[in-house]
């Protein structure tokens with residue numbers, strides 16, 4: 516009898532140990548095709564913190580009209596974007612100047628936003644709440660009022676941070692949101708299963724030819740990086756590839772002058788970028804004030820790109836085909852268009868045939884992770 520009890524106890528302990536182990540490995544082993552998950556030492560992940568972050572991410576009360584949450588523009592059913600919107604819609608259907616990038620794999624981005632003006636997910640999460648065309652709050656106080664009094668939040672903040680009342684600040688709110696975002700990682704696409712997993716039939720012949728073009732003739736890989744054991748499809752850097760800037764060429768000196776004169780604070784920069792189309796086109800320059808960065812934007816990941824149309828910082832390309840045609844023309848509306856002064860040296864006419872263009876598109880359609888396959892009702896591949 517005693518022996519039975521001890522072994523039953525042992526089984527319980529063993530199962531417990533295995534379960535903890537499984538959870539740990541689930542949290543640290545990335546999906547096929549992705550690098551190890553970066554650990555953020557001053558914001559360690561816990562299951563409770565992630566759950567709290569998810570609740571905050573979805574809470575529409577944190578907007579001036581009670582209708583907009585982070586998830587409005589980063590919808591899990593649309594691969595964490597607001598596809599097919601060209602530029603995002605915030606409170607009262609106000610629109611900004613930029614296309615909502617996905618939050619999937621944002622854990623791996625060195626900087627957040629198209630122009631990299633935010634250094635971390637924690638910092639990034641402060642901005643949409645008080646952006647007049649996004650969640651529209653005057654300041655963060657209404658959020659604090661809710662999380663300090665709503666009984667579910669009160670108990671969650673106590674459990675996760677050991678804090679209550681005025682000790683709860685936006686630091687805790689944004690840490691929780693960032694923790695949730697860091698769990699949104701996704702790989703294991705057909706490309707990953709073929710390239711990293713050795714599954715010969717995971718890609719079609721057209722997709723394999725497309726990959727060859729992506730690496731060689733198209734030189735896409737010089738910015739949308741693929742490495743030996745993993746691929747983020749971004750170099751985490753900023754380039755002017757001739758999107759948007761072509762329309763404001765003559766206005767650049769005036770815009771730059773105005774911008775520098777404004778000597779805006781960071782939050783004003785944020786507002787101006789999302790509310791003024793021309794200022795938005797200055798790109799990374801608005802952050803660094805370095806002329807070399809005029810019209811430069813962050814290289815976006817291409818994972819799940821087939822389900823997140825339209826494309827580019829301004830959503831100006833409807834389909835992947837349009838994107839490849841743009842690159843084929845050397846970053847210009849057509850090959851005879853005058854080249855913009857700040858165009859990246861990496862963008863030159865490619866002389867791809869129609870079949871090659873189509874193969875490149877097919878290749879990008881192989882970058883969709885299984886969990887987002889069904890997000891493609893509006894997608895490029897259905898056109």
Ligand code: HEC
Nearest residue numbers: 584585588603604605613614615616627628629640643649
């Ligand atoms: C009204 C739509 C809207 C709402 C609401 C919104 N976002 Fe965004 N989000 C965007 C747009 C548009 C951008 C790109 C802006 C830019 O780069 O200037 C963006 C960028 C981001 C990025 C950067 C991704 C990258 O690749 O650089 C993250 C992370 C993000 N949002 C998370 C959030 C969080 C967290 C919330 C809630 C606190 C939120 N967003 C609310 C539209 C929205």
Ligand code: HEC
Nearest residue numbers: 733735738754758812813814815826827828838842859861
């Ligand atoms: C010089 C670096 C560079 C090269 C080379 C390059 N890209 Fe890009 N790519 C970028 C940048 C930067 C952006 C975002 C530009 C913007 O929004 O203004 C981008 C955007 C894209 C997008 C839109 C993604 C989205 O979510 O909006 C696709 C698709 C794309 N590139 C595919 C390709 C393909 C295919 C090639 C090769 C033919 C290629 N790129 C070559 C840097 C590059």
